Amino acid sequence: MGTITVLWLVLLILMVSVGGSQGISSYLGLLINFGILFISVVLMAFHFSPIIVTLVSSIILLSITIFWSNASDNASSSAFFAALVILLILVAIILPIENWAKVGGFGLEDSDELEGLSTLVGIDFTAVAVSTAILSSLGAIAEAAIAIASGLDEIISQHSAILPKQLFFDGTIIGRQIIGTAVNTLFFGFFGSSLALFMWFKGLNYSLGTIINDKVFAGELIAIMVAFIGVVLTIPITTLIMSIRLHNKQKVK
Amino acid sequence: MLKVSGVKKLLVEVILAVVFCLAVVVLASHDDHFYTQPIFQIHRVINGKQQKVVDEFHNVDHQTDQKLTGKIINGKYSGRTLTIQNTYSDSNAMDHKLAPGQKVFIALHTKPRLHATVKDLKRDVPIAILFAIAISLLLIVLQFRGFVVIFSILVNTLLFWLAIRINERTNGAPVILIFSVLAVIFCALTLFLVMGWTKKMMVTLMAVVGSTTATILIMLLIFGFTQEKGVYYESMQYVTQLPKPLFLAEVLIGVLGAVMDEATDIVASLATLKKEKPEMSRMQLFNSGRAIGRSIMGPLINVLFFIFMAETFAMTILFLKNGNSWGYSFSMNMSLGMISSLVSAIGIVLTVLLSSLFAGLWIKGDEK
Structure with a gap:
């Protein structure tokens, strides 16, 4: 086996x-x-457009991750909606940044592996880099949105008369506790997966300026910063959506 | 509560953040003289005719030559006007389509006369703006906790860099030892910043160290049992030393954050539970811990799964376009990412067990 x-x-x-x-x-x-x-x-x-493939698969991936989690219906539908809003915001940030920094494709450090491969294959690797950045942030966004939505749902189920404004305030506090540690998951994931690259930089005595402008490093850094921004945004967006839904529900009653 | 003063405060913070981001952009775009490499700013671009290229796998691409005119803006030859050749393709895999206003690093040649070739694009401004946005958001949303998070990331980055230096000095011989020690320091420090010096923190630390060690042992056991069939170390990227210990160290560091995140959640919740219901037995606490862990482990496993898998995309596509089968392209590019994800997943599940167990054994409910 x-x-x-x-x-x-x-x-x-x-x-x-x-x-x-x-x-x-x-x-x-x-x-x-x-x-x-x-x-x-x-x-x-x-040759399907990388961006469209990514958007469609992101929506499916988010729904599987969020709706198959153990969260309640109210929590998971709010979390899903929040994750979609964040996905859109991230796309709006990633597209200009990737086109500006042009981190798509391969760097000098990839030369060994590229030996014998044709790189002129007619696929837009800048768009592929956009997909990489979006997809690597999905798990973190889903996790943060579920955690905050579940926490808020617990509060609603215990104090059904809570005011939406108070819920927003509580959500921000819960969110701060959750995100403090969620950020670590991202950063250690990034450190771990780039360990070899960092050793390469040290071994070849890259200067700080060279590292920051390096295509491979910049690509990974952009992906992780985007995920980071996404995770921080889950706090206000998930809480806002939960309080609006609570407001609507209380009005119906 | 969101009163008028709250809105006003938020507004002030947002304005400050925008000013901060703009300042960072202005500073970053004037940092050219800090670089020793010559930088060239493009003023005018003349595009040549597009040429169709077909490779041996019938992939169609287009190449275009560009004539770039501009000035060197730093160093010895600052102010000199040059014309440089550049070629770009539709795929942008190893080249860039350059436009007026962009800055590029160049390699200067002085013989027979001053001429240059494009080395790479200058990317520090987009990176800096992304950092500025992230820091502003963190401080606006998390307030004071934001500073703690930034501090913790900074210290961890420094430690990480230090470990890489030590690794380099020793030629990578004790790489596992270095990164195991680093892992314990990382955990102790991060957990201290999150929970303070409390018994809860000690319990969490024990759970994290215990489950990470168990995970690595299980991984080695499985590797031994299957004789590493299907583990393609040769497909590891950027390898400068023995690949197997390096891979182990990567997995060890990679899973650490997720395990800490989870153990903190479980131990903190169980401590609150025990405080509210002191009559709960050890077994009941253990089972409550499992119930909490069960609902967070799935999403957490996915966080690392996406990070480890998404970065293999570009190379996998290139392999597929070079006439390789799906299976071979997967093995050579995605299999190590998958192994890291699976080992991390095992670690995340084990953490549920160990943190529930340790919290059940040692949390008395009277902790602060």
Whole structure:
């Protein structure tokens, strides 16, 4: 058996024993997410527009991650709506930045791997870099939105008469606690996945100026900063959506 | 509560943030003399005729030659006007379409006369503006906590850089040892900044260190059992030393943030629970911890999964376009990302167990 197969099996056993049926649905969610990511890559290779493929798959990926989580209906639909709004804001930030910094494609550090490969393949790699930045932020946005929406939903279920304004205030406080640690998840993920690149820079004595302007490094940095901005934005946007929905619900009553 | 004063305060903060971002852009676009590499600002671009290129896999692309006229703006030859050749393709994989106003780094040649070639684009302004936006948002939304978050990231970055220096000095021999020690320091420091020096923090730290160690051991066990079949270290990028320990260190550092995030959540919730209901038994606490963990582990696993997988996109597409099968393209580009994601996922699930267990054993409910 291959290593990847055994890892999937061990993960299945662990997730079922810890999470029961919820564990199974999270596990299936992960498998399906991988399937969607792989299909997206193949579609891009078939010359479908990377940006459109990414937007469509992002919406599917967000709905799977958010609706298959354990959150209540109110929390997950608010979280999903908030995640969509943030996705749009991020696209508006990423498109000009990527076109300005032009981090698409490959850098000098990739030369070894590119040996023998044709790079003139007629696919817009700047657009692929936009997809990379959007997709790598999706998980973090979904996680933060679910956490904040669930926290607020808990408050609503305990004090059903709470005023929307008070809810917004509480949400900001809950959000601050959650985001403080969520930011670490992102940064360690980034440090870990760029460890080899940093060692390369040190080994070849790159100066700070060279590192900041380096295509590969700038690309990774932009992706992580965008995810970071997305995560911070989940606090006001999720709380705002929850308070508006609460306001509407109380008006109906 | 959102009173008039709150709105006014927010408005002031937003105006300050905009001023800050603008200032950063102005500063960053005037930093040319800090660079030792010659920088060239493009004033005029004349595009040549587009040429169709077809490679051996029948991929169609178009190449265009550009004649760039502009000035060198720093260093010894500052002020000299030059004309430089550039070629770009539709795919932009290894080249750039350049436009007037852009700044590029160039390689200068003085023989037989002064001429130059384009090395790379200057990217510090977009990077700086992104940083400015992120910092402003963080401070507006998180207020004082924002400073703590920024401080914690700064210190962690410094430590990380220090570890890389030590690694370089020792030629990467004890890479696992260096990054294991670093991991423990990272955790202790970050958790201290989040929770303060409390018993809760100690319990969380134990849970994080315990589950990360267990994860790495399980990973090594599985690697040994399957004799690393399907682990293509040769596909690792930017490798300057022995790949296997480097990969281990990458996974170790990568999973740390997620595990801390989760353990903090579980231990803090269980401490509150025990305080409210002191009669809860250890078993009941353990089960409540599992219930909390069950709902956060799925989304958390996805956070790392997307980070590890998305960065493999460009190379995978290139492999697919170079006539490789889906399976080979996956193995050579995405398989290591998938292994990191799966190992991290195992770590995240183990953290649910260990933090519930430790909180059940050691949290008495009278902690501050």
